[in-house]
Amino acid sequence: xxxxxxxxxxxxxxxxxxxxxxxxxxxxxxxxxxxxxxxxxxxxxxxxxxxxxxxxxxxxxxxxxxxxxxxxxxxxxxxxxxxxxxxxxxxxxxxxxxxxxxxxxxxxxxxxxxxxxxxxxxxxxxxxxxxxxxxxxxxxxxxxxxxxxxxxxxxxxxxxxxxxxxxxxxxxxxxxxxxxxxxxxxxxxxxxxxxxxxxxxxxxxxxxxxxxxxxxxxxxxxxxxxxxxxxxxxxxxxxxxxxxxxxxxxxxxxxxxxxxxxxxxxxxxxxxxxxxxxxxxxxxxxxxxxxxxxxxxxxxxxxxxxxxxx
Amino acid sequence: xxxxxxxxxxxxxxxxxxxxxxxxxxxxxxxxxxxxxxxxxxxxxxxxxxxxxxxxxxxxxxxxxxxxxxxxxxxxxxxxxxxxxxxxxxxxxxxxxxxxxxxxxxxxxxxxxxxxxxxxxxxxxxxxxxxxxxxxxxxxxxxxxxxxxxxxxxxxxxxxxxxxxxxxxxxxxxxxxxxxxxxxxxxxxxxxxxxxxxxxxxxxxxxxxxxxxxxxxxxxxxxxxxxxxxxxxxxxxxxxxxxxxxxxxxxxxxxxxxxxxxxxxxxxxxxxxxxxxxxxxxxxxxxxxxxxxxxxxxxxxxxxxxxxxxxxxxxxxxxxxxxxxxxxxxxxxxxxxxxxxxxxxxxxxxxxxxxxxxxxxxxxxxxxxxxxxxxx
Numbered sequence: 118x119x120x121x122x123x124x125x126x127x128x129x130x131x132x133x134x135x136x137x138x139x140x141x142x143x144x145x146x147x148x149x150x151x152x153x154x155x156x157x158x159x160x161x162x163x164x165x166x167x168x169x170x171x172x173x174x175x176x177x178x179x180x181x182x183x184x185x186x187x188x189x190x191x192x193x194x195x196x197x198x199x200x201x202x203x204x205x206x207x208x209x210x211x212x213x214x215x216x217x218x219x220x221x222x223x224x225x226x227x228x229x230x231x232x233x234x235x236x237x238x239x240x241x242x243x244x245x246x247x248x249x250x251x252x253x254x255x256x257x258x259x260x261x262x263x264x265x266x267x268x269x270x271x272x273x274x275x276x277x278x279x280x281x282x283x284x285x286x287x288x289x290x291x292x293x294x295x296x297x298x299x300x301x302x303x304x305x306x307x308x309x310x311x312x313x314x315x316x317x318x319x320x321x322x323x324x325x326x327x328x329x330x331x332x333x334x335x336x337x338x339x340x341x342x343x344x345x346x347x348x349x350x351x352x353x354x355x356x357x358x359x360x361x362x363x364x365x366x367x368x369x370x371x372x373x374x375x376x377x378x379x380x381x382x383x384x385x386x387x388x389x390x391x392x393x394x395x396x397x398x399x400x401x402x403x404x405x406x407x408x409x410x411x412x413x414x415x416x417x418x419x420x421x422x423x424x425x426x427x
Numbered sequence: 428x429x430x431x432x433x434x435x436x437x438x439x440x441x442x443x444x445x446x447x448x449x450x451x452x453x454x455x456x457x458x459x460x461x462x463x464x465x466x467x468x469x470x471x472x473x474x475x476x477x478x479x480x481x482x483x484x485x486x487x488x489x490x491x492x493x494x495x496x497x498x499x500x501x502x503x504x505x506x507x508x509x510x511x512x513x514x515x516x517x518x519x520x521x522x523x524x525x526x527x528x529x530x531x532x533x534x535x536x537x538x539x540x541x542x543x544x545x546x547x548x549x550x551x552x553x554x555x556x557x558x559x560x561x562x563x564x565x566x567x568x569x570x571x572x573x574x575x576x577x578x579x580x581x582x583x584x585x586x587x588x589x590x591x592x593x594x595x596x597x598x599x600x601x602x603x604x605x606x607x608x609x610x611x612x613x614x615x616x617x618x619x620x621x622x623x624x625x626x627x628x629x630x631x632x633x634x635x636x637x638x639x640x641x642x643x644x645x646x647x648x649x650x651x652x653x654x655x656x657x658x659x660x661x662x663x664x665x666x667x668x669x670x671x672x673x674x675x676x677x678x679x680x681x682x683x684x685x686x687x688x689x690x691x692x693x694x695x696x697x698x699x700x701x702x703x704x705x706x707x708x709x710x711x712x713x714x715x716x717x718x719x720x721x722x723x724x725x726x727x728x729x730x731x732x733x734x735x736x737x738x739x740x741x742x743x744x745x746x747x748x749x750x751x752x753x754x755x756x757x758x759x760x761x762x763x764x765x766x767x768x769x770x771x772x773x774x775x776x777x778x779x780x781x782x783x784x785x786x787x788x789x790x791x792x793x794x795x796x797x798x799x800x801x802x803x
Contacts, residue, residue, distance in 0.1 A: 160568065164760070200764075204764055204767070204768050208768040208770075208771040209771055209774075210764070210767040210768045210770060210771065211767050211770070213507045213568055214507070214714075214718065214763060214767050215763065215764050215767045215768070217509065217711070217714060217760075217763060218760045218761065218762070218763030218764035218767065219760060219764060220760065221711060221715070221756055221757070221759050221760030221763060222757050222760030222761055222764070223760070224753075224756055224757075224760070225753045225754060225755065225756025225757030225758070225759070225760060226753075226757040226760075228751065228753035228756065229455075229750075229751050229753040229754050229757060232751040232753065233459055233751065341753075342701075345701070346572065346575070346576050349569075349572040350572075350573075352568075352569065352572075353569040353572065353573065356566055356569060390584055390588070392580040392581070392583045392584035392587075393580070393584065395580050396576070396577050396580040396581070399573045399576040399577050399580075400573075400577060402569075402573055403559070403565070403570055403573050403574075406559075406563075406565045406566075406569060406570065407559060407563045407565055
């Protein structure tokens with residue numbers, strides 16, 4: 118039965134759904150990367166995603182316009198980011214704990230709105246697959262990479278864009294300097310507060326998109342607590358990827374491929390208890406964290422509030 | 428006089444933060460076209476309206492307090508334990524196994540062993556991320572979240588497989604639950620309510636945790652490591668060991684919370700396939716309670732009762748004014764945000780006090796009392 122896993126069709130299926138499953142992780146984790154590179158740990162990603170997922174679904178269901186749904190998710194995520202920025206930058210609150218607060222808020226709020234505004238589970242017609250001409254005809258690879266929905270393509274472009282912005286632009290330099298040595302950045306005239314506001318709101322916006330990618334592209338439903346820990350994993354992937362967009366991409370793909378393998382194992386009825394299979398990606402994440410994290414240095418000012426000495 | 432007023436102000440901060448959250452909640456209720464006064468009246472009535480209601484509040488407060496005691500220990504050691512859910516689950520599994528595997532022990536012995544097993548299970552589940560943090564530099568926030576997800580799957584596996592209730596095993600529904608504990612193995616109850624001995628155990632433990640943190644070397648070292656790891660290292664404290672201890676003890680109390688749920692409330696382990704199906708989110712809400720109690724074990728007692736009341740009252744609110752109890756989860760989140768934000772006010776007052784003291788006092792500033800910047 119194990120041999121069934123290794124037929125070409127199944128392998129392509131595993132890889133292509135693995136790529137698709139990586140989408141929400143990528144949006145959320147790239148957003149988190151910006152925040153952490155500027156010295157802010159946002160643990161509220163899960164809450165932002167849940168509210169984003171709800172907003173996207175609710176707007177798409179009522180207007181029939183998926184892009185309006187994505188916009189709504191971005192807006193809600195940005196608002197959550199704005200609140201988080203105020204609390205961590207202006208009020209200098211403990212980041213990890215306030216993140217948990219925002220998580221609980223998003224968890225409860227999305228559930229409340231779902232029960233009040235929708236009541237029961239509905240479905241929408243999500244973003245369709247778009248086959249890219251010529252490229253999608255490449256045997257195997259075409260189906261895996263070039264026959265996906267638009268948000269999947271967007272996520273991969275985002276990784277490249279994020280890498281470029283962080284490493285090659287002035288903005289990226291400012292973000293990194295604020296995360297490594299805020300005092301020095303401040304004395305050079307960089308506004309630490311403004312940079313952190315930017316990265317946290319950007320992170321919130323992208324978490325919103327991550328939620329939207331779940332509710333109107335991947336699963337096409339909204340349910341209470343539908344992210345079930347996905348946002349926390351996105352935070353873990355940032356550590357996993359050593360605060361580099363390409364590293365995050367690697368982590369997200371590894372995680373989602375193992376997840377996809379796990380789904381296929383269940384579909385094919387291979388006699389491994391499903392619970393053990395579901396557990397695998399988490400165990401793997403811990404193992405990889407053990408191997409990698411001790412060798413990589415985190416941004417020096419991560420979780421440290423910045424305030425000028427008076 | 429001034430310092431006394433500040434002390435009162437500091438103690439009141441969480442209360443003010445909660446009131447602020449309730450006001451935001453009132454606005455949300457208005458937006459949902461519900462009369463907030465009516466809603467909050469139902470909430471109060473549900474939590475304190477009768478002896479039975481108050482007993483339910485205490486039943487809900489018990490796991491919050493137990494988890495919160497662990498949180499007091501770990502957060503004081505500057506270790507952020509988000510793994511309460513998973514630790515409760517593993518504690519619950521260990522405790523249930525004891526209760527089902529040995530059926531002819533005297534009741535008191537079985538309960539003692541069962542609760543201890545829960546303590547141990549939680550200690551293991553907290554100790555692993557503690558060890559990984561201390562010796563492999565793995566961020567405990569991430570590892571405890573992962574450990575939660577793993578624990579849920581272990582629970583589902585056990586409750587659908589090896590530990591499934593023999594009655595359910597025969598049925599097609601196969602509800603993931605274990606068999607019930609025999610009568611003799613259940614914690615004593617204050618009939619006719621569901622209030623059980625676990626509540627008393629939790630209060631006694633709160634006092635013990637206070638003694639642990641402020642009257643023993645172990646507690647002193649955990650707090651020292653939390654305040655300043657570098658200075659602790661120079662003082663000869665083996666920092667990694669106390670990081671492990673902080674998370675291990677924290678996990679143990681959550682594990683005990685899981686065990687108490689089994690021996691005092693449900694008499695079996697049951698879930699809906701999610702963590703909260705067993706824990707009722709106590710692993711997260713316990714953090715809220717401990718923070719609210721300013722990470723002080725004794726203050727965590729009223730804090731746990733408050734949040735227990737909110738949870739119980741939320742059900743009544745749902746029945747009377749049809750507002751989903753999820754509102755309370757959202758408000759809990761706001762309370763956390765407001766409480767940690769209000770620390771800002773406290774710090775500012777502290778700075779002002781210091782500045783004044785420096786002006787009044789012409790002697791050179793005392794360097795020993797200045798916090799040393801810890802580098803990572």
